Amino acid sequence: MEKEINIHVKVWRQKGPKAKGKFETYHLDRISGDTSFLEMLDILNEQLVSKGQEPIAFDNDCREGICGMCSLYINGHPHGPDNLITTCQLHMRHFKDGETITIEPWRSAAFPVIRDLMVDRRAFDKIIQAGGYVSVNTGGVPDANTIPIPKPVADEAMDAASCIGCGACVAACKNGSAMLFVSAKVSQLALLPQGKIESKTRAKAMIAQMDALGFGNCTNTRACELECPKGVSISHIARLNREFLKAKLSN
Amino acid sequence: MTKLDAKTPQGPLSEKWTHYKNHQKLVNPANKRRLDVIVVGTGLAGASAAASLGELGFRVLNFCIQDSPRRAHSIAAQGGINAAKNYQNDGDSVYRLFYDTIKGGDYRAREANVYRLAEVSNNIIDQCVAQGVPFAREYGGLLDNRSFGGAQVSRTFYAKGQTGQQLLLGAYSALSRQVHQGSVKLYTRYEMLDLVLIKDANGLERARGIIARNLVTGKIERFAAHAVVIASGGYGNAFFLSTNAMNSNGSAAMQCYRKGALFANPAFAQIHPTCIPVHGEFQSKLTLMSESLRNDGRIWVPKKLEDAQAIREGQLKPTQIAEEDRDYYLERRYPAFGNLVPRDVASRAAKERCDAGFGVNNTGLAVYLDFSDAINRLGLKTVEARYGNLFQMYEKITADNPYETPMMIFPAIHYTMGGIWVDYELMTTIPGLFAIGEANFSDHGANRLGASALMQGLADGYFVLPYTIQNYLSDQIQVPRFSVDLPEFAETEKALEDKIATLMSIKGKRSVDSIHKELGHIMWDHVGMGRTKESLETALVLLQALKKEFWSNLFIPGEPNTLNVELEKALRLADFIEIGQLMALDGLNRNESCGGHFREEYQTPDGEALRDDEQYSYASCWKYKGEDQQPELVKESLDYEFVVRQQRNYKA
Numbered sequence: 001m002e003k004e005i006n007i008h009v010k011v012w013r014q015k016g017p018k019a020k021g022k023f024e025t026y027h028l029d030r031i032s033g034d035t036s037f038l039e040m041l042d043i044l045n046e047q048l049v050s051k052g053q054e055p056i057a058f059d060n061d062c063r064e065g066i067c068g069m070c071s072l073y074i075n076g077h078p079h080g081p082d083n084l085i086t087t088c089q090l091h092m093r094h095f096k097d098g099e100t101i102t103i104e105p106w107r108s109a110a111f112p113v114i115r116d117l118m119v120d121r122r123a124f125d126k127i128i129q130a131g132g133y134v135s136v137n138t139g140g141v142p143d144a145n146t147i148p149i150p151k152p153v154a155d156e157a158m159d160a161a162s163c164i165g166c167g168a169c170v171a172a173c174k175n176g177s178a179m180l181f182v183s184a185k186v187s188q189l190a191l192l193p194q195g196k197i198e199s200k201t202r203a204k205a206m207i208a209q210m211d212a213l214g215f216g217n218c219t220n221t222r223a224c225e226l227e228c229p230k231g232v233s234i235s236h237i238a239r240l241n242r243e244f245l246k247a248k249l250s251n
Numbered sequence: 252m253t254k255l256d257a258k259t260p261q262g263p264l265s266e267k268w269t270h271y272k273n274h275q276k277l278v279n280p281a282n283k284r285r286l287d288v289i290v291v292g293t294g295l296a297g298a299s300a301a302a303s304l305g306e307l308g309f310r311v312l313n314f315c316i317q318d319s320p321r322r323a324h325s326i327a328a329q330g331g332i333n334a335a336k337n338y339q340n341d342g343d344s345v346y347r348l349f350y351d352t353i354k355g356g357d358y359r360a361r362e363a364n365v366y367r368l369a370e371v372s373n374n375i376i377d378q379c380v381a382q383g384v385p386f387a388r389e390y391g392g393l394l395d396n397r398s399f400g401g402a403q404v405s406r407t408f409y410a411k412g413q414t415g416q417q418l419l420l421g422a423y424s425a426l427s428r429q430v431h432q433g434s435v436k437l438y439t440r441y442e443m444l445d446l447v448l449i450k451d452a453n454g455l456e457r458a459r460g461i462i463a464r465n466l467v468t469g470k471i472e473r474f475a476a477h478a479v480v481i482a483s484g485g486y487g488n489a490f491f492l493s494t495n496a497m498n499s500n501g502s503a504a505m506q507c508y509r510k511g512a513l514f515a516n517p518a519f520a521q522i523h524p525t526c527i528p529v530h531g532e533f534q535s536k537l538t539l540m541s542e543s544l545r546n547d548g549r550i551w552v553p554k555k556l557e558d559a560q561a562i563r564e565g566q567l568k569p570t571q572i573a574e575e576d577r578d579y580y581l582e583r584r585y586p587a588f589g590n591l592v593p594r595d596v597a598s599r600a601a602k603e604r605c606d607a608g609f610g611v612n613n614t615g616l617a618v619y620l621d622f623s624d625a626i627n628r629l630g631l632k633t634v635e636a637r638y639g640n641l642f643q644m645y646e647k648i649t650a651d652n653p654y655e656t657p658m659m660i661f662p663a664i665h666y667t668m669g670g671i672w673v674d675y676e677l678m679t680t681i682p683g684l685f686a687i688g689e690a691n692f693s694d695h696g697a698n699r700l701g702a703s704a705l706m707q708g709l710a711d712g713y714f715v716l717p718y719t720i721q722n723y724l725s726d727q728i729q730v731p732r733f734s735v736d737l738p739e740f741a742e743t744e745k746a747l748e749d750k751i752a753t754l755m756s757i758k759g760k761r762s763v764d765s766i767h768k769e770l771g772h773i774m775w776d777h778v779g780m781g782r783t784k785e786s787l788e789t790a791l792v793l794l795q796a797l798k799k800e801f802w803s804n805l806f807i808p809g810e811p812n813t814l815n816v817e818l819e820k821a822l823r824l825a826d827f828i829e830i831g832q833l834m835a836l837d838g839l840n841r842n843e844s845c846g847g848h849f850r851e852e853y854q855t856p857d858g859e860a861l862r863d864d865e866q867y868s869y870a871s872c873w874k875y876k877g878e879d880q881q882p883e884l885v886k887e888s889l890d891y892e893f894v895v896r897q898q899r900n901y902k903a
Binding site for chain 2: 016032034035036038039042043046048049050052053054055057059060061062063064065066067068069082084085089091093114115118120121122124125128129130131132133134135136137138139141142143144145148149150151154155157158161162164165188189192194195
């Protein structure tokens with residue numbers, strides 16, 4: 001059994017997209033270190049509901065670090081202080097007794113707040129819709145082993161494809177740039193022979209969409225890479241830039 | 252008396268699907284543009300169906316409850332996807348995949364459906380590679396495979412421990428392409444709340460639309476279409492603690508059931524043997540550790556009761572137990588399959604050891620999954636390459652390092668084989684209503700083999716439904732688009748608004764989660780891994796009382812006409828309680844043990860499931876007869892034409 005701690009939780013509360021938000025502070029006693037961060041919020045919400053108050057709205061679903069639905073800016077870090085995990089995998093053993101934990105939503109012009117800690121990330125879907133795919137229909141494709149792909153290439157594509165689309169990179173970036181997200185998809189598909197055919201048009205279309213949706217520019221601060229729960233590397237941004245440049249030059 | 256027609260095509264097993272495709276009716280391209288299809292869900296089945304139907308030219312409306320289609324819980328599948336490619340030259344074939352799946356399901360699935368599943372499995376791998384899914388590869392550049400439970404060949408394709416994620420992102424990318432092209436319209440953060448039926452000129456009721464709630468605004472909205480496809484997943488969260496996502500629910504299936512679709516084999520739920528054990532009362536979900544770990548991990552408990560007790564009290568560590576004092580009980584009981592027996596068998600064996608007092612962890616409800624042999628044999632690097640991300644996930648949750656001490660695991664609810672009854676065309680008993688993926692009951696019988704859920708979801712969505720739905724829609728080309736102002740829509744919406752008003756007005760004392768947890772305890776204790784006539788009867792009494800408690804003592808804060816997470820959860824919980832009742836009722840009816848349904852009264856002398864093919868070789872399909880009425884049992888007889896049924900044997 002892990003130690004138990006008493007904590008203060010300072011949470012951003014905001015009724016709706018246009019409402020004015022503010023911090024509220026709550027107290028929680030005897031939280032076990034084995035409790036996950038979101039379970040701690042569940043406990044807090046149970047207390048609020050038992051007092052007839054509205055619970056804190058926050059996105060979550062799989063609670064095992066893969067769906068990308070959970071977010072939260074905890075003590076100044078997207079997905080909290082621990083590295084290479086999402087908020088749902090964060091456990092209370094990382095916090096000290098008596099600590100005040102500050103919880104905010106992702107802050108980005110492209111991700112408006114819906115309520116409290118819940119934000120609208122549909123902009124990410126729109127970027128993928130602009131070209132984040134290989135244009136093949138169902139059926140009529142060659143046998144899976146027709147084109148051998150060197151293992152290191154496949155592995156690098158897999159690393160890029162690990163992106164869970166959570167938006168931590170945008171929340172971490174002082175410019176609110178989505179370059180790490182865009183580059184992960186562009187890089188995955190540019191590496192594989194199946195995706196190479198459209199790699200130039202894809203890079204151009206996705207960057208144009210990213211710009212149109214109000215995401216900022218990349219100034220290589222690397223904050224995105226540091227905060228990415230899946231360790232997606234900014235080397236993919238370099239590949240994205242090369243693909244984008246090739247597309248420009250071939251115009 | 253309802254009679255079921257599975258519409259299984261005639262002819263030899265291997266020619267049924269080809270024959271069907273050669274003779275089914277199709278819809279020409281110009282007419283496809285005039286036909287609308289609603290797809291509820293964006294997991295592997297829903298996203299692949301919506302994308303494929305869009306590519307064919309239908310106008311598709313696709314709904315999901317999350318903020319993006321990419322969040323659907325298919326994303327969490329770790330280990331892999333089966334296909335009969337026989338790339339390993341180890342004796343695999345379409346027939347062998349079919350046979351393993353039928354046997355793994357304890358002979359409670361329809362032969363023709365399962366054979367078709369095995370047939371299209373190879374197309375799925377081709378399709379995913381073409382989409383850019385980065386499957387694991389050998390150094391020569393070709394695709395790699397690994398083994399999974401219930402098979403003696405290596406037929407599982409994988410992408411690290413994130414196969415579900417990569418396959419879902421493949422389907423999501425195909426779906427996104429159709430959204431871009433305008434053939435699919437996406438409705439994210441929308442939840443289906445009811446099905447709308449409209450009578451045709453001959454008085455036949457057909458599925459013509461849904462009522463859905465915009466989860467952001469709380470607004471109830473109406474959507475019409477020529478056909479409705481349910482791809483909303485399973486109902487494992489009836490147990491509160493499961494490996495399902497927090498928002499996974501069985502409500503769309505229950506809405507269809509209440510409108511006349513049959514609910515088949517509700518008692519068939521899969522308990523996965525390798526999950527991280529429960530730690531306390533505030534736990535919100537259980538985390539799965541991939542079945543692929545059983546390729547190299549060895550499962551054991553102490554041989555001596557006193558060692559087990561010392562471990563539970565914290566006086567001994569597992570690494571201090573000598574080799575000869577360890578009981579590798581799966582290897583002992585099932586020498587032929589060892590640690591790779593199917594999930595139902597492995598789960599029950601763990602329960603048997605824990606019940607006998609050999610369980611570990613402070614609760615006594617855990618067994619060890621040990622990699623020390625694998626590390627000695629393969630080296631740390633190889634083990635890390637194979638399972639590194641799973642080990643990391645385990646350590647983040649438990650603060651234990653599985654490279655140094657064995658993992659602790661325990662069974663948990665993972666998947667539901669039961670679901671909406673469908674015929675060979677994946678159509679329910681309601682014309683125009685289809686169900687695909689985990690939401691239907693079709694292919695896994697009483698137990699699903701590992702790496703087969705991904706296969707079935709994508710088979711249904713990419714390669715089966717896009718054909719079979721045309722056989723239905725070809726008759727509908729003269730039917731103009733429906734107006735959502737029709738009285739059928741208004742009536743259904745009114746009933747829903749009344750239901751929501753009732754829920755909001757209870758103003759009792761209990762939160763949704765507190766009642767849901769109570770439901771979970773009832774289900775796990777009485778409708779769980781080992782069931783008896785008495786436990787199931789007790790469950791029915793307790794569930795009736797819980798239903799009363801729900802409808803008289805629930806409290807939902809806030810307003811209905813805005814974002815209200817407690818209301819969303821309450822609507823789902825109302826259905827989970829009724830699903831629990833259906834599961835108990837079905838389990839009580841089935842006086843045999845098969846697959847995931849283990850009735851303790853029916854077992855062989857050495858503790859294996861004892862089927863009764865004379866009496867129970869049927870799918871038990873339940874027909875709704877009204878609020879608090881006993882549903883009618885309708886049987887679909889399972890006639891085995893091609894396979895000889897045997898007691899499942901994983902020993903020799």
